[in-house]
Amino acid sequence: MPRVKSFTQSMAWLHSWAGLILGWLLFAIFLTGTLTIFDKEINWWSQPELRDQQVTQQEAARAAWNWLAREHGDAEVWNISLPTERAPVMSVSIGDNRRSGGKVLDPHSEALVPVRESAGGNFLYHFHYTLHMPRTFGIWVVGLAAMAMLTALVTGIVIHKRIFKDFFTFRPVKGRRAWLDGHNACAVLMLPFHLMITYTGLVIFVMIYMPAAVDALYDGNREAMFREARPLAEKGAEPRQGNERRDGGRQGNERGPRMVEQAPAAEMLPLESFIGKAESVFGPGMVASMTISHPGRANAVVSLRPLLGSRIALTKGVEVRFDAVSGKLLQAPLEPRASALTQQVMTGLHFAQFGGYPMRWLYFLCSGVSCAMIATGLVLFAMKQRLRTAEVNRGHTFLRVVDVLNIAVVAGLVLGCIGMLWANRLLPVELAGRAGWEESLFFGIWGVSLLHAGWRQPGAAWREQLGVAALLCLGLPLLGFLTQDAGAMDTTRLSLALVAVLIGLMLAWTAWRVGRPAATNGVPHEPTQHLAGAG
Amino acid sequence: MIRRLRDNPAWQARLDIGLRVAAATIGGYFFTYACTAAMARLLPLARFDAVMVSSLLAFAVYTAVIVWVFAAASAWRAWLGIALALPLAIIGFWPGLFGSGA
Amino acid sequence: MLAAFTAGMTLAYTGMLALCLGLERHYRQIWRETPPVWLRRGLRVGGWMVLVMAFHACNLAWGAAMGAVGWFGLVSLTGFVLLLLLPYAPRLAVWLPVGGGLLWIGVLVTM
Numbered sequence: 190m191p192r193v194k195s196f197t198q199s200m201a202w203l204h205s206w207a208g209l210i211l212g213w214l215l216f217a218i219f220l221t222g223t224l225t226i227f228d229k230e231i232n233w234w235s236q237p238e239l240r241d242q243q244v245t246q247q248e249a250a251r252a253a254w255n256w257l258a259r260e261h262g263d264a265e266v267w268n269i270s271l272p273t274e275r276a277p278v279m280s281v282s283i284g285d286n287r288r289s290g291g292k293v294l295d296p297h298s299e300a301l302v303p304v305r306e307s308a309g310g311n312f313l314y315h316f317h318y319t320l321h322m323p324r325t326f327g328i329w330v331v332g333l334a335a336m337a338m339l340t341a342l343v344t345g346i347v348i349h350k351r352i353f354k355d356f357f358t359f360r361p362v363k364g365r366r367a368w369l370d371g372h373n374a375c376a377v378l379m380l381p382f383h384l385m386i387t388y389t390g391l392v393i394f395v396m397i398y399m400p401a402a403v404d405a406l407y408d409g410n411r412e413a414m415f416r417e418a419r420p421l422a423e424k425g426a427e428p429r430q431g432n433e434r435r436d437g438g439r440q441g442n443e444r445g446p447r448m449v450e451q452a453p454a455a456e457m458l459p460l461e462s463f464i465g466k467a468e469s470v471f472g473p474g475m476v477a478s479m480t481i482s483h484p485g486r487a488n489a490v491v492s493l494r495p496l497l498g499s500r501i502a503l504t505k506g507v508e509v510r511f512d513a514v515s516g517k518l519l520q521a522p523l524e525p526r527a528s529a530l531t532q533q534v535m536t537g538l539h540f541a542q543f544g545g546y547p548m549r550w551l552y553f554l555c556s557g558v559s560c561a562m563i564a565t566g567l568v569l570f571a572m573k574q575r576l577r578t579a580e581v582n583r584g585h586t587f588l589r590v591v592d593v594l595n596i597a598v599v600a601g602l603v604l605g606c607i608g609m610l611w612a613n614r615l616l617p618v619e620l621a622g623r624a625g626w627e628e629s630l631f632f633g634i635w636g637v638s639l640l641h642a643g644w645r646q647p648g649a650a651w652r653e654q655l656g657v658a659a660l661l662c663l664g665l666p667l668l669g670f671l672t673q674d675a676g677a678m679d680t681t682r683l684s685l686a687l688v689a690v691l692i693g694l695m696l697a698w699t700a701w702r703v704g705r706p707a708a709t710n711g712v713p714h715e716p717t718q719h720l721a722g723a724g
Numbered sequence: 725m726i727r728r729l730r731d732n733p734a735w736q737a738r739l740d741i742g743l744r745v746a747a748a749t750i751g752g753y754f755f756t757y758a759c760t761a762a763m764a765r766l767l768p769l770a771r772f773d774a775v776m777v778s779s780l781l782a783f784a785v786y787t788a789v790i791v792w793v794f795a796a797a798s799a800w801r802a803w804l805g806i807a808l809a810l811p812l813a814i815i816g817f818w819p820g821l822f823g824s825g826a
Numbered sequence: 827m828l829a830a831f832t833a834g835m836t837l838a839y840t841g842m843l844a845l846c847l848g849l850e851r852h853y854r855q856i857w858r859e860t861p862p863v864w865l866r867r868g869l870r871v872g873g874w875m876v877l878v879m880a881f882h883a884c885n886l887a888w889g890a891a892m893g894a895v896g897w898f899g900l901v902s903l904t905g906f907v908l909l910l911l912l913p914y915a916p917r918l919a920v921w922l923p924v925g926g927g928l929l930w931i932g933v934l935v936t937m
Contacts, residue, residue: 357849357909360913401757402778530770547827547831
């Protein structure tokens, strides 16, 4: 290693090492993130008991109301999650915690539908930003990886000298040139996407990662900061609390224990009538769920929440509230101020809930290319390392570690993901802790992939693991037909099976290409005008 | 012993890399932390907006610092640059020095 | 929306194709002859103009803010498809916009 390196050499060194060390994590984050774009669709596929009942939200709300009034007439809070375009299923729950324990309700028969427990898309979503570690720790690790990604992107631009000249260049000949061209193509053409998705990913947790400004100006009190930002919202909430237990001293009427003195019984307006009112705020088809507190009482309040995605900005906790008896608007969402909106837009750009299915597909394909960029980068590092090791006859162990981890991370994770979908269909439906078993199988398959990679030669391991993954993907529609009645095959599930087949074909092609010995070994003597590997 | 380490080029290279990695990750974080605080203090915006804007820019600052640390002529010089965090922290956290303070 | 999206996709690809053919190397790759300077310049200017039209189509499909996001995505992805097609099927790469146009007409008719 020369003592004084040129700027480009330093940047190449930083690019390859930041890219390698955190590239393994980054691939896992990006692959699960890519799949998370279709999390609701994966969830839908994972629960073949669910059928699209083709009811309007109004009909669904009516059915939910009937059922809740019958079964839980005295409950303090009702929650109804309405059928939407992406998840045409309705679930109901009672009490504060509307996120967990929702029961699926058939809007026609007004009876509960037994649904299998499954990890599905939700697992991938949580894995994407916590890596299945304790939440805060996982978020920090993912943040570190994202910073490495940002660094690798910037240094990548610096070391890619012919960024415009080679803009459309791809020479799929044997050896490293093809991999380098592929890596550059994935990187350069998608550069806006890579930068956007990485930066906005960091912005989601900006107050966790970089609380400096809050510490300096608000003594670290984030709540005080956000309170200051919306003085209007506070005032808007005032009338709601006015007619309730002011003197009770407890804030937040949903949270308290049941009141000693209940408000008198009163006839509520039909719940379905509030959907149209909320749509005039959020836009048609944009209502996701509703919560009714003190149902059937004079102080009943209906809160309706929007789907994320009527606009780019991602706003959590937005809702519109109505008096359920008089139908009077109690609180409408307020437009945030410009700086807060900027953060919400950046977050929304990452969550990709806007723009309907065309936009969802764009995101899916773009992040698929991101995965390919990271994977080709990892392969390139191994190729360069192989040349160096052969040259100086040192570092064989390190090369082995790189090879094994590359295979286990790239091929192994793909195997784990598709394996989890198989587990969803093959595990007995009534198995206790079924979602947990699916997750265990995911990690189990990943572990087996690591062992296999350590046992076989790199070329063979790549070929075999990618081959098995390809078979599993190609066989997914078959499995679907074997294990479930044909009635569950709707557009969403069929599309998922079709995409699995397409991915399977791509994996099979890759297995065939990678398996050829010349492709993994690289060509020993080739012009080295490009700097993109280990410096 | 120390002299032998100092004269050994392989060890020097390793020391250089170790110092730079530390400067980029840990030093870079603290520099960014101080810089974000100072920026929030100095931006001529309402308090909330200043916090938001400087926080959103923090990751760009951090990336620039990492790149700079590895581009610097020597690891020691990189650490000297990181030491600029100190005056920035004073601007950011000395109450009453700039603006009305928290 | 789907019609505007299809139009945006086709225009984005066409624009990238024109920009690509405006580079001497890729023009030769397909037509096996050196392009005259006026043609190269024309292709580049035309390419950018078509990309501007694609931007307009994206705005029609998604509205202003989302349209810009969609435009970036479409330009990147169609450019990537073009890049993958060039070494394997260069003639197909050139004639693909015709298919895109037909698809757009199909969507217009059926919607």
